[in-house]
Amino acid sequence: MDITTSPIQSAPAVAAAGLVKSFGSVRAVDGIDLHIRQGEIVAFLGPNGAGKTSTIDMLLGLATPDAGSVQVFGESPRGAIAHGLVSAVLQTGGLLKDITVRETLDLTASLFADTRPVEEVLQRAGIAEIADRRVGVCSGGQQQRLRFAMALLSDPGLLILDEPTTGMDVEGRRSFWNAIRADAARGRTVLFATHYLEEADEYADRIVLMSRGRIVADGTTTEIKNLVSGRIVHATLPGADPVAIAALPGVDDVEAKGDRIAVHTRDSDAVARFLLTQTAARDVEITAQNLESVFIALTSDDAAARPAGAASVIATATATATATASAPEGARS
Numbered sequence: 001m002d003i004t005t006s007p008i009q010s011a012p013a014v015a016a017a018g019l020v021k022s023f024g025s026v027r028a029v030d031g032i033d034l035h036i037r038q039g040e041i042v043a044f045l046g047p048n049g050a051g052k053t054s055t056i057d058m059l060l061g062l063a064t065p066d067a068g069s070v071q072v073f074g075e076s077p078r079g080a081i082a083h084g085l086v087s088a089v090l091q092t093g094g095l096l097k098d099i100t101v102r103e104t105l106d107l108t109a110s111l112f113a114d115t116r117p118v119e120e121v122l123q124r125a126g127i128a129e130i131a132d133r134r135v136g137v138c139s140g141g142q143q144q145r146l147r148f149a150m151a152l153l154s155d156p157g158l159l160i161l162d163e164p165t166t167g168m169d170v171e172g173r174r175s176f177w178n179a180i181r182a183d184a185a186r187g188r189t190v191l192f193a194t195h196y197l198e199e200a201d202e203y204a205d206r207i208v209l210m211s212r213g214r215i216v217a218d219g220t221t222t223e224i225k226n227l228v229s230g231r232i233v234h235a236t237l238p239g240a241d242p243v244a245i246a247a248l249p250g251v252d253d254v255e256a257k258g259d260r261i262a263v264h265t266r267d268s269d270a271v272a273r274f275l276l277t278q279t280a281a282r283d284v285e286i287t288a289q290n291l292e293s294v295f296i297a298l299t300s301d302d303a304a305a306r307p308a309g310a311a312s313v314i315a316t317a318t319a320t321a322t323a324t325a326s327a328p329e330g331a332r333s
């Protein structure tokens with residue numbers, strides 16, 4: 001569907017305000033606001049139980065918010081799906097094992113009034129060479145690509161991906177994301193949840209980070225990394241004393257793996273000077289915070305107060321968890 005020439009071209013892909021979803025005493029989603037512009041590739045990150053999948057369920061019309069509102073291209077989620085504006089690639093389910101890949105797509109296409117040609121989506125998903133293979137003998141990565149091809153049939157304006165590259169090898173993941181990038185360049189909006197932080201770092205235009213049902217950070221990869229102050233000093237130091245290094249001014253954390261140490265610090269120059277003049281350290285490197293360290297800092301139970309001046313990219317400050325019990329079945333991550 002060419003959304004650039006349709007009446008929905010001026011509407012945001014997603015406009016959610018004050019979304020709340022509870023499961024018994026557990027508030028899985030706690031009053032979040034989420035706005036996604038058309039054509040964005042957005043990574044939706046968070047630890048298990050953060051509220052990501054509960055939020056995705058509401059965007060797909062699979063769950064009704066207890067409070068708040070959500071629109072997709074200016075319509076209700078179910079209305080947008082009925083008009084072919086939204087497709088999803090989920091982790092499991094939805095595949096018949098005894099028919100072929102091509103037959104699966106033909107069957108899916110028969111459910112829509114208007115679809116892209118099956119041969120086209122086979123090519124775009126990179127599975128044309130296995131079109132006549134039974135689904136049951138396809139690898140996990142191939143089955144995930146088949147789900148991607150099924151999602152492309154309606155030519156949706158918004159593609160929602162939940163752990164899309166699970167089961168794929170490195171080359172498969174790279175070619176998959178190249179296809180996603182090509183689609184986004186034509187105006188398709190992509191929202192994906194993943195545990196592969198390097199995928200978010202490399203492929204997303206924007207990262208939305210959830211923790212305990214709230215959005216704790218929202219911005220570009222660079223903006224997210226800048227939310228946690230300091231740098232990381234790496235060095236080779238046989239017999240290192242992590243306790244002594246942790247006592248240095250400005251040091252937040254010390255990790256030791258074999259002879260290598262990683263020192264998270266707000267004063268990298270002082271740490272490097274100490275290592276080079278007071279110890280036998282060698283191969284000293286100073287790097288910026290990576291996405292993994294920021295993820296841990298913003299979602300850990302003892303996450304520190306947010307840095308000053310970060311209001312432009314912080315959507316909601318970290319709050320005390322409203323519940324510590326595990327969500328019941330249905331309150332997915």
